[in-house]
Amino acid sequence: MQIEQYQHLLRPLLAPLGAAYAGGMRLRRRLYASRVLRSWRSAAPTVSVGNIGWGGTGKTPLTDWLLDWAAQRGLRSAVLTRGYRARPQTLPHLVQPGNLAEEAGDEPLMLCRRHPEARIVVDPVRMRGGRWLEQRERPGVIILDDGMQHLAVQRDLDLVLLRPSDLDTGWNRVQPSGSWREGASALRCAGAFLIKCPTRAFQSMFPLFEQRLTEFGVPVFNFQIKVQGLVRVIDGERRPGPLTRPYLLVTGVGEPKQVARTAALSMGQPPREQLIFPDHHPFTRKDVRAIEQFAVKQQCAHVVCTPKDAVKLGPLARENFWTFDLDVDFGPAWRGNGQEGARFDAWFDARFDAIRAGMPKATPSPRNKPETKPKTSDRAKESR
Numbered sequence: 001m002q003i004e005q006y007q008h009l010l011r012p013l014l015a016p017l018g019a020a021y022a023g024g025m026r027l028r029r030r031l032y033a034s035r036v037l038r039s040w041r042s043a044a045p046t047v048s049v050g051n052i053g054w055g056g057t058g059k060t061p062l063t064d065w066l067l068d069w070a071a072q073r074g075l076r077s078a079v080l081t082r083g084y085r086a087r088p089q090t091l092p093h094l095v096q097p098g099n100l101a102e103e104a105g106d107e108p109l110m111l112c113r114r115h116p117e118a119r120i121v122v123d124p125v126r127m128r129g130g131r132w133l134e135q136r137e138r139p140g141v142i143i144l145d146d147g148m149q150h151l152a153v154q155r156d157l158d159l160v161l162l163r164p165s166d167l168d169t170g171w172n173r174v175q176p177s178g179s180w181r182e183g184a185s186a187l188r189c190a191g192a193f194l195i196k197c198p199t200r201a202f203q204s205m206f207p208l209f210e211q212r213l214t215e216f217g218v219p220v221f222n223f224q225i226k227v228q229g230l231v232r233v234i235d236g237e238r239r240p241g242p243l244t245r246p247y248l249l250v251t252g253v254g255e256p257k258q259v260a261r262t263a264a265l266s267m268g269q270p271p272r273e274q275l276i277f278p279d280h281h282p283f284t285r286k287d288v289r290a291i292e293q294f295a296v297k298q299q300c301a302h303v304v305c306t307p308k309d310a311v312k313l314g315p316l317a318r319e320n321f322w323t324f325d326l327d328v329d330f331g332p333a334w335r336g337n338g339q340e341g342a343r344f345d346a347w348f349d350a351r352f353d354a355i356r357a358g359m360p361k362a363t364p365s366p367r368n369k370p371e372t373k374p375k376t377s378d379r380a381k382e383s384r
Contacts, residue, residue, distance in 0.1 A: 007177055014177035022174040022183030025149075029186065032151040040127040041154040044078075044139045045355045048155040050148025052187065053170065053179035056255035057161035058196035058328075059146060060107050060308065061225050065328040066143055067115040069348070075140030077115070080129050080153065082146065083108050083122030085280050092123035092132045101312040106280055107145075109311045127152045141352070148189070149181055156355045160190040164197050167208040187213075191351065193220045194344065199331050209334050221344040222331035227266030229325045233310045233317035238325065242268025245301035249274040250291055252281035252309045259306060266324075273298050283309070288316045295320075 007014060031037045047066065051057045063079060070077035086093070086105030095104040095112040104112070105122060112120045119139065123129030130142065130153060144153055148160060163170070172184045187193075193213060195202060202222035209220050229240040249271035251259050256276045264270035275291060277283075295303050303321045305313060310323035330344040 004179075007173075011177050018174035018177035018180075021176070022172075022180075025174075025182040026185060029151065029182075037151070039152050039154050040130060042130055042134060042139075042142050043359075044134075044142050045352065045359065046142045046144055046153065046155045046157075047352075048144040048147030048150075048153075048158045049161070050144075050146055050150075050158065051161045051163075052148065053163070053166060053181055054175075054254075055163060055179060056253060056258065057163055058194070058223065058225065059161055060111070061326060061328050062159065062161065062194065062223070063143055063145055064111060064114060064326075066141075067111065067118050069345070070141050071115070071117060073140075076119075076137070077117075077141050077143065078119040078121060078133055078139040079108070079111060079143045079145055080121050080123070080126040080133075080147075081105070081108050082124050082126070085282070086122050088122060091125075092121050092129040094133075095120040095122060100315075102282060106308050106311050110307050113311065114307075125152075126150055148186070156359075157191040157351060158189045159192055159194060160187060161194050161196065164195065164201060164205060167195075167205060167212050171212060184212075187216055190216060190218050192218050192344070192347070194223055195220065196223055196225065198224060202331060202334075206334060213334075219342060219347060220334040221347070222333075223344065224329045224331070225262060226327045226329045227262060227324045228327050230304065230322040231310075231325050232319070233305070233314055233321040233323055234319060239322075241266050243302060243304075244268075246272040246299060247302040247304050248272060248291070248295045248298060248300040250277070250303055250305040250309060250313075251275070252277035252279060252283070252312070253306055254279045263304065263324075267304070271304070272300050277309075281309075281312075283312045283316060285316055288313065288318070292318060 032039055049059050049063050051059060067077050083105035086103065086108065088103050093104065095108045097113050097116055099109055101109050108120045108122050119133060121129040121133050126144065133139065144150060144155055147153065147155060148158060170178055172180065174180045174183055199222060213220055227241060229238055231238050247267065249260060249263050251274065253259060256274065260271060260274055275294060291303060301320065305321065305323050307323050307326060313321060333342045
């Protein structure tokens with residue numbers, strides 16, 4: 001039985017606990033807003049990419065798109081991230097392409113390899129990571145990964161990602177009675193909402209947008225993850241889809257069913273089988289042998305995985321291991337909040353320019369300042 005089923009069965013008992021938790025999170029926001037709790041502001045425009053609840057909403061693909069956008073604008077970009085399950089020797093840790101996934105974390109390492117021009121800084125205490133970065137250079141934009149609840153770092157724009165279920169059966173179901181980390185009042189921080197789903201599904205949710213999101217007065221955008229082709233894990237060779245021979249899908253992500261649907265649409269056929277590992281699973285040689293043997297047993301010519309899994313499988317991968325070449329495709333905004341026909345990329349361009357125009361002039365970057373030694377990692381708890 002999945003956790004959602006337990007929550008549904010125990011909801012009458014768990015709902016009061018969820019209400020109490022939501023009340024505590026509201027108080028916490030007020031304490032940050034009134035400066036009772038300390039926070040830090042970067043000299044650079046800061047964009048938070050976050051979500052109200054658990055689960056895969058597309059934060060990493062959106063962060064990936066933002067780094068591409070910054071490069072196209074000629075902006076020096078940086079990401080401040082907790083680095084889930086990362087175990088660097090020192091904190092803060094500036095991710096390098098040659099790092100191992102267990103050192104840097106799978107998602108930070110994937111972003112670093114895709115964007116070597118960006119600075120990906122891993123530190124559970126992101127205020128410390130941001131200050132450390134700004135002692136060394138002046139970024140043109142900072143992206144706060146999974147930042148909606150991380151109020152110790154101030155931001156100029158909150159991009160809040162929602163799942164379709166968040167607007168329906170999951171609405172305002174705060175943990176432990178549901179998947180939300182905060183109550184619905186926290187959505188007032190949003191500068192825009194983004195929902196990852198097919199265009200038709202997005203259009204079918206218009207009545208829910210009217211009911212749930214009108215009061216917040218910000219645009220609601222649709223986006224999808226599109227597969228452009230495949231990349232061989234061991235050497236980066238590219239090949240277009242679809243696949244003509246059977247393949248095995250291997251996933252260690254939060255929403256494996258979504259990946260299977262995406263694979264079926266983009267590869268011209270569903271996977272013959274799917275091996276599902278836990279999110280952020282650290283693949284071992286034993287895992288790879290089991291994957292190989294299962295692929296042979298099922299007569300699968302290819303093994304296909306997500307880019308996040310590819311960085312962990314990389315040193316162990318075989319010649320027939322491929323990963324998706326992904327891109328983000330934005331649809332038009334919901335018309336209800338005055339953004340009819342607008343696309344996220346154009347809206348974000350204009351919003352970022354307005355943010356930057358309203359910021360004080362930056363002082364020269366302290367490039368000659370002597371470096372301070374980063375703190376030894378004691379796996380400090382994140383100060384949320």
